[in-house]
Amino acid sequence: EDKVVQSPLSLVVHEGDTVTLNCSYEVTNFRSLLWYKQEKKAPTFLFMLTSSGIEKKSGRLSSILDKKELFSILNITATQTGDSAIYLCAVYLYGNKLVFGAGTILRVKS
Amino acid sequence: GAGVSQSPRYKVAKRGQDVALRCDPISGHVSLFWYQQALGQGPEFLTYFQNEAQLDKSGLPSDRFFAERPEGSVSTLKIQRTQQEDSAVYLCASSLESGGPSFSTDTQYFGPGTRLTVL
Numbered sequence: 001e002d003k004v005v006q007s008p009l010s011l012v013v014h015e016g017d018t019v020t021l022n023c024s025y026e027v028t029n030f031r032s033l034l035w036y037k038q039e040k041k042a043p044t045f046l047f048m049l050t051s052s053g054i055e056k057k058s059g060r061l062s063s064i065l066d067k068k069e070l071f072s073i074l075n076i077t078a079t080q081t082g083d084s085a086i087y088l089c090a091v092y093l094y095g096n097k098l099v100f101g102a103g104t105i106l107r108v109k110s
Numbered sequence: 111g112a113g114v115s116q117s118p119r120y121k122v123a124k125r126g127q128d129v130a131l132r133c134d135p136i137s138g139h140v141s142l143f144w145y146q147q148a149l150g151q152g153p154e155f156l157t158y159f160q161n162e163a164q165l166d167k168s169g170l171p172s173d174r175f176f177a178e179r180p181e182g183s184v185s186t187l188k189i190q191r192t193q194q195e196d197s198a199v200y201l202c203a204s205s206l207e208s209g210g211p212s213f214s215t216d217t218q219y220f221g222p223g224t225r226l227t228v229l
Contacts, residue, residue, distance in 0.1 A: 004152075006152075031216065034217070034218075041222045041223070042113075042114070042201070042220040042221055042223060043153070043201070043220045044220070045217055045218075048216065048217055088152055088153075090153075092216055095166070096141065096160075096165070096166065097155050097158070097166065098145075098153075098203075099155070100152030100153050101152050102150070102151050102152045103152050
């Protein structure tokens with residue numbers, strides 16, 4: 001059975017802290033890995049990763065994939081209260097199915 | 111359109127009622143997906159369309175769930191004889207293309223969801 005596991009389940013930090021969110025997966029027919037941010041509405045796309053070892057960066061957020069060890073991390077530096085959200089990791093399979101983890105709930109305190 | 115839209119945003123149904131949830135994908139997007147998100151969980155795949163063809167419905171939990179996309183654009187997810195366990199947020203997503211040679215077209219863009227509560 002295809003499985004995506006995220007850790008930690010939840011995290012509380014103070015503004016300015018750096019956080020690392022983890023995503024491991026066991027799937028057949030891996031095509032790509034995606035990160036989404038979900039507030040009280042639609043998940044919004046952050047990154048798509050297809051190749052190992054190549055860091056993707058957008059402002060204070062960055063992500064990297066390790067296809068040998070089957071995991072990805074999402075880093076957020078200098079966190080702000082607006083970063084508070086659920087961060088979802090999903091693996092896109094050949095056959096056009098997206099398998100999600102349960103998410104990491106991040107709360108940034110001011 | 112600017113993004114994926116869904117309606118209604120909230121739906122309360124009595125157990126046993128039928129409901130219909132609508133999704134308007136981004137204009138020109140070939141692929142459309144439905145997901146069910148229970149409280150505290152990640153979205154779970156329900157079904158997938160490429161244009162008007164329903165290519166995968168393996169995630170539909172029972173034969174009470176039915177989805178269609180007759181003209182390859184708007185899609186409707188219908189749930190018959192709703193049960194309390196159907197209470198969830200139903201998310202729709204669209205992508206330009208899925209599984210094609212360019213990975214950049216895989217990205218799925220989500221709508222705001224319909225929160226269904228079955229009493």
